[in-house]
Amino acid sequence: MAIVLGPHQYGKAETRLVRVVRNGERHELVDLNVSTALRGDFDAAHLEGDQRNVLPTDTQKNTAYVWARRTVPDPIESWALSLARHFVDDVEPVSAARVEVERFGWQRAEVAGEPHAHTFLRTGPEVRTAAITVGPDAVHVVQGLKDLVLLKTTGSAFRDFLVDDLTTLQPTDDRIMATSLTARWRWTDPDAGTDWNGAASSVRTTLVEHFATLHSLALQQTLWHMGRAVLERHPGIAEIRLSAPNKHHFVVDLTPFDEPNPNEVFHADDRPYGLIQASAVRDDAADAGDAWLPFTGLA
Amino acid sequence: MAIVLGPHQYGKAETRLVRVVRNGERHELVDLNVSTALRGDFDAAHLEGDQRNVLPTDTQKNTAYVWARRTVPDPIESWALSLARHFVDDVEPVSAARVEVERFGWQRAEVAGEPHAHTFLRTGPEVRTAAITVGPDAVHVVQGLKDLVLLKTTGSAFRDFLVDDLTTLQPTDDRIMATSLTARWRWTDPDAGTDWNGAASSVRTTLVEHFATLHSLALQQTLWHMGRAVLERHPGIAEIRLSAPNKHHFVVDLTPFDEPNPNEVFHADDRPYGLIQASAVRDDAADAGDAWLPFTGLA
Amino acid sequence: MAIVLGPHQYGKAETRLVRVVRNGERHELVDLNVSTALRGDFDAAHLEGDQRNVLPTDTQKNTAYVWARRTVPDPIESWALSLARHFVDDVEPVSAARVEVERFGWQRAEVAGEPHAHTFLRTGPEVRTAAITVGPDAVHVVQGLKDLVLLKTTGSAFRDFLVDDLTTLQPTDDRIMATSLTARWRWTDPDAGTDWNGAASSVRTTLVEHFATLHSLALQQTLWHMGRAVLERHPGIAEIRLSAPNKHHFVVDLTPFDEPNPNEVFHADDRPYGLIQASAVRDDAADAGDAWLPFTGLA
Amino acid sequence: MAIVLGPHQYGKAETRLVRVVRNGERHELVDLNVSTALRGDFDAAHLEGDQRNVLPTDTQKNTAYVWARRTVPDPIESWALSLARHFVDDVEPVSAARVEVERFGWQRAEVAGEPHAHTFLRTGPEVRTAAITVGPDAVHVVQGLKDLVLLKTTGSAFRDFLVDDLTTLQPTDDRIMATSLTARWRWTDPDAGTDWNGAASSVRTTLVEHFATLHSLALQQTLWHMGRAVLERHPGIAEIRLSAPNKHHFVVDLTPFDEPNPNEVFHADDRPYGLIQASAVRDDAADAGDAWLPFTGLA
Numbered sequence A, B, C, D: 001m002a003i004v005l006g007p008h009q010y011g012k013a014e015t016r017l018v019r020v021v022r023n024g025e026r027h028e029l030v031d032l033n034v035s036t037a038l039r040g041d042f043d044a045a046h047l048e049g050d051q052r053n054v055l056p057t058d059t060q061k062n063t064a065y066v067w068a069r070r071t072v073p074d075p076i077e078s079w080a081l082s083l084a085r086h087f088v089d090d091v092e093p094v095s096a097a098r099v100e101v102e103r104f105g106w107q108r109a110e111v112a113g114e115p116h117a118h119t120f121l122r123t124g125p126e127v128r129t130a131a132i133t134v135g136p137d138a139v140h141v142v143q144g145l146k147d148l149v150l151l152k153t154t155g156s157a158f159r160d161f162l163v164d165d166l167t168t169l170q171p172t173d174d175r176i177m178a179t180s181l182t183a184r185w186r187w188t189d190p191d192a193g194t195d196w197n198g199a200a201s202s203v204r205t206t207l208v209e210h211f212a213t214l215h216s217l218a219l220q221q222t223l224w225h226m227g228r229a230v231l232e233r234h235p236g237i238a239e240i241r242l243s244a245p246n247k248h249h250f251v252v253d254l255t256p257f258d259e260p261n262p263n264e265v266f267h268a269d270d271r272p273y274g275l276i277q278a279s280a281v282r283d284d285a286a287d288a289g290d291a292w293l294p295f296t297g298l299a
Helices: A043-047 A057-070 A076-090 A196-213 A219-233 B043-047 B057-070 B076-090 B196-213 B219-233 C043-047 C057-070 C076-090 C196-213 C219-233 D043-047 D057-070 D076-090 D196-213 D219-233
Strands: A003-005 A009-023 A026-040 A094-111 A114-134 A139-152 A177-187 A237-246 A249-251 A265-268 A273-282 B003-005 B009-023 B026-040 B094-111 B114-134 B139-152 B177-187 B237-246 B249-251 B265-268 B273-282 C003-005 C009-023 C026-040 C094-111 C114-134 C139-152 C177-187 C237-246 C249-251 C265-268 C273-282 D003-005 D009-023 D026-040 D094-111 D114-134 D139-152 D177-187 D237-246 D249-251 D265-268 D273-282
Touching: A003 A043, A003 C219, A009 A057, A026 A057, A026 A076, A043 C219, A057 A076, A057 B265, A076 A094, A076 A114, A076 A139, A076 A196, A094 B196, A114 A177, A114 B114, A114 B196, A139 A196, A177 A196, A177 A219, A196 A219, A196 B094, A196 B114, A219 A237, A219 A273, A219 C003, A219 C043, A265 B057, B003 B043, B003 D219, B009 B057, B026 B057, B026 B076, B043 D219, B057 B076, B076 B094, B076 B114, B076 B139, B076 B196, B114 B177, B139 B196, B177 B196, B177 B219, B196 B219, B219 B237, B219 B273, B219 D003, B219 D043, C003 C043, C009 C057, C026 C057, C026 C076, C057 C076, C057 D265, C076 C094, C076 C114, C076 C139, C076 C196, C094 D196, C114 C177, C114 D114, C114 D196, C139 C196, C177 C196, C177 C219, C196 C219, C196 D094, C196 D114, C219 C237, C219 C273, C265 D057, D003 D043, D009 D057, D026 D057, D026 D076, D057 D076, D076 D094, D076 D114, D076 D139, D076 D196, D114 D177, D139 D196, D177 D196, D177 D219, D196 D219, D219 D237, D219 D273
Parallel strands: A026 A114, B026 B114, C026 C114, D026 D114
Antiparallel strands: A003 C273, A009 A026, A009 B265, A009 C273, A026 A094, A094 A114, A114 A139, A114 B139, A139 A177, A139 B114, A177 A237, A237 A273, A249 A265, A265 B009, A273 C003, A273 C009, B003 D273, B009 B026, B009 D273, B026 B094, B094 B114, B114 B139, B139 B177, B177 B237, B237 B273, B249 B265, B273 D003, B273 D009, C009 C026, C009 D265, C026 C094, C094 C114, C114 C139, C114 D139, C139 C177, C139 D114, C177 C237, C237 C273, C249 C265, C265 D009, D009 D026, D026 D094, D094 D114, D114 D139, D139 D177, D177 D237, D237 D273, D249 D265
């Protein structure tokens, strides 16, 4: 009954890297949060404190900066693939590398109605994400977005649910449905030459449109329809995962004040919240391997 | 040398109020964070625990909801004025009321290129703000915005500054300048019939345009020019305050790797940050009274 | 190549539940954040919007409250086990339930040097955690703690690491080592009658003592020794996972000011940070199943 | 009706400075967040972009580090006074300086029941604060604490309050009272040789004891009694300000489940919350000047 070293990984988290492209007077801005994690032959570092196989996390940070100098990290997917492959190919003890990138949104400031050449405004809260895994046997690209806050003021019901002794919820045919969506989708072939930015934009459009147009009987149903539509539209996507907090908006009871409240005044509550997670998968999708294991994933 | 009760106020903070307007099929959404504070004859509550003059904070919350039912809180300024006046006029012990509102941005979701009737996406991080003070002698309206994140990739220098024995900073003629702007501006006459939404939009445009176009020798200079321009354009504004963290973007030193870095790769640092605060004022502006004292202001 | 529903779960997250025990005049306080997630036969809810199998998340919240009324949730593990078993045993479509609990620390206020009967002070930032999985085939208890911030001012080195072309880090024999520790450990037999509170306290002591006393050649080594010691001391623990951000403390360069700085003045940096994750496992440990899959885990 | 430059200040915010004292093998740890702001003759920087009077915020950071090397910043008050005086005395254009310090709590780790020589655990969430203003005419020291979370499970009522048409709150004779206290107190004579650490500890004890022992008829009453007691005990304190969010704990209604709930199970709500602010002042206290104007105070 020996005690042995189990799964382990290490890396540099949240390198806040900004890349400016100076095409003459009209600049471009790429604003990233980059995290890298390495997996491999690091047993001696744990067992004996022998660091000979350990590339410092400080070096991982340097590498991200140098990579961003050599290649503009846009789209983030191909840049992160290159960075992850470098760690696996060029650093002997590394058998797998995980690179995760968050890209913050910016738009050009307008001056006198025209987009300005070098001034930008942060957009959000939505963030675009990429998670790359390069392993000994497989390479995975998981694209995504998070903090996409969506709300519909009607077109959502919740009724005919399971009722037990502790159920007090009343059914409703018309409620606000709101969420802060996290979506991630895995591509079958990371080297298929996908137009990463175009694909991300298209998936986002599909998600938003189906959230808007499906008359929802439950958030579960909405998620499934959003996910299925993405897979239908993008044959190259093997699976998609959707995580959606149900951001409750409660109709305020104004009857004590003789005020009607026909779904007009709501309290947006913080906690607790429902959390619904669902996925759509191709039934012949290749095994995901470590595609879903984040750099924080061994906690 | 007696010990006496000093300044005091109390209220309900951060009521998360969402108001939906159902004009047929095309809905409108107003998403607010409302805080109210009352000032007045509450000495007995402190000194003896006598609550007879104390309108519960729970009632302040109820009142905000009822007010939002009766009047759509858009623009937020006139709605908050009405709410504050109610507390002062209708609740005997209240001599002054402070109402602060944050309004979160939403835009309509697009479906097939058309704005959807009842589905919305959160925009941001920018938030629009209003701070109303109704007192025995004066009424103040302070409009504002916060978390407007601006960045320019060139057109900013910092040189010829004061150098003492502990100065190591090198002058620069070209740097990234970035901030998360908070701006608040006080109107001379809250009852002048100002188009609050139009004014807020116009001020925002002025701020963004001057941030973009001034070749900046210092963030101080930029703030002053932004503020002065707002006052020049809006005769009804008595003063404007600008608070701007200098969100440092440091050029990464790539010389150890024989990589040039001509202002292309930056590290966006978290802390510490510079904090620059400046204001522009009309020299004949009436006294601000409690206009700048927030509901959190006695801490 | 059909598109099918993949993994899914749903529940109520972050119910902030406080339980007071009134043993005469001396009260006890249990302050919890409870999240529940159900897995099971919910396909129809996704595919057709048919909610007949769906116990509302609102009911899950009610259930947590009722459970806390019937049984004081201390220790959190046995209480959460009971709650999870209720969902699986009593709610037909539920095949597995996940219950996660955070318990916030409080100590009695002192008055005139004596612990007070009913007044408490929050302690922290450390939080005690439990994650229970009750499935069709197995029951898992993962105990843990998070946000335990540890720092040693000496007794930590980092040298003789792998150096590549992009490495600029200098080796050091003496540095500050600091982390905000997350630790989770899985028990082999959830029904062995473990003294949960005693065990959690003992594991914590072991972790802190080994962090303090090991002369560390790397954070990896420290984590391994901490984890191994826990397993050596607690035969009932099958595995332990440790996640440790390397909270960098950089020696400030004071040489421009002719000031020596013999490891006395440091800058505590925010981002980026190293992130080291390691685990110790018994080589005959039974399969973990879903023990490590959190209620947020399908994102 | 000219537009003129109004109030302004600038500085370096949130320098995270850690100072280690190495008295042989037994080390001491001082963990600070330092913010400085300068006020003075900086008009040209705003109006013309002329930086000749502007000491860079980077230099302010350097200065904090050098000051911490030369003098251990414990107590924080005397150290911050020295730093602020340096800016005013040694930097010509500076007429006033504000230095604010947050000190994070740490305790020694225990190993085999004994305090360890160089390993520490973070305590909290409570933070000790100091705010120093050195101006042309006066020097102010405001000591404080924040995030001291207090809760009493009984001994608090709220009844006989003002009731208007929109009041629905029911009176109660027994409720949970909880807050996250911010307290700040201004000393009459910053150079009186006050034992800053001893005084801070004593004030804290007084605050906690009066929170615990007063049978509270309202949070207002509790704050007043806490504040008055501090001034009674410390003749050197001119005034104290207390800011207390009412962290609502609502009794959960379990009657639908035929469960009694005699103040045992509560929901700890997030928002909205009451916010009560009160102060106790000596009636002969000298004018506070800028003592209460923080480095963020012009927003």
